[in-house]
Amino acid sequence: YFIGSIIPLALLVYFTVIYIYPIIIEGNSEGVPIHIPILLVLAVTLSLLGLTVSVNTINSSISSIKNLHIKLNSLVDITKLFRTTPYLDVLSENIVKAAIRLSSSEGGSLLLYDYSGNLKYNVVKGKGSRELTDRIVEKGEGFSGWVIDNGKSLISNNPGKDERYNPVIYNETGIDPKSILVSPLIHSKNVIGAIEVFNRKDGDYTAEDDKLLHSLADQAAISISQCRFLDTQKSDLINITSILIEAQD
Structure with missing residues (x-):
């Protein structure tokens, strides 16, 4: 998911450098092809979506690790109880x-x-x-x-x-x-x-x-x-x- 969010972000940077930056320098806003803003918006949307999913996945993994840690600690305590x-x-x-x-x-x-x-x-x-x-x-x-x-x-x-x-x-x-x-x-x-x-x-x-x-x-x-x-x-x-x-x- 993280890699998936990086790819659209890289495309965003690419289109900005290739198309937007030269036009800004020249001051000719009418020279931007119509599909470029659409692609930029799409790239931003996909990047944000990928980052959101990545964060949720990471949080879920952290929660699973915490639960496993709690269970392992419980297992240690249980083992001590068994032996006594x-x-x-x-x-x-x-x-x-x-x-x-x-x-x-x-x-x-x-x-x-x-x-x-x-x-x-x-x-x-x-x-x-x-x-x-x-x-x-x-x-x-x-x-x-x-x-x-x-x-x-x-x-x-x-x-x-x-x-x-x-x-x-x-x-x-x-x-x-x-x-x-x-x-x-x-x-x-x-x-x-x-x-x-x-x-x-x-x-x-x-x-x-x-x-x-x-x-x-x-x-x-x-x-x-x-x-x-x-x-x-x-x-x-x-x-x-x-x-x-x-x-x-």
Whole structure:
């Protein structure tokens, strides 16, 4: 846009030097061809239009950069919160809330494998939370099942026409998915679950949203694995203590 505004401005200078300036020096205003003033006015108009569009584009870019900076700072704070949360249920709630906030979504969910190997909706926020919570997801079922099977993130801004769309889930909950973003939770090269958000409040999900959710998912996977490790240690300690007490009796 900036270059587009410079070209008419250069033409304006060219016509002025070639046609207008010599006539001004000679004092013969009647010697100006009729098309020259028209071209000058057109050049000025196009230059102003190009500059206006350039300014608007720059302002929009600055606004986007500021929003990204705010989200990145939020991601840092969220990561610190994850690492200081020792309880899996509280951590899971915080993960979903953070994902919804960072992606400007209407709702979201966290899917995790339980100790029996079943993939479940661990935490659900937004519409359909009651119906989806603790629901078992079959292998490859829906968008999240596909993401977990493939270990790749997914953006679908027209879910109804996507071959991975599973109407059963949305019929059960009454959710009308207009857009979906899912990122896998990967720890030590193993997929342990997924984060899903749906219905972005302002337009479609973008590659930037995908990168932010992916970064959040990486930190979430580490924190979830740490929580589970601590839970296992606590359980082992309790079992050992019980065995020792029984042995003493």
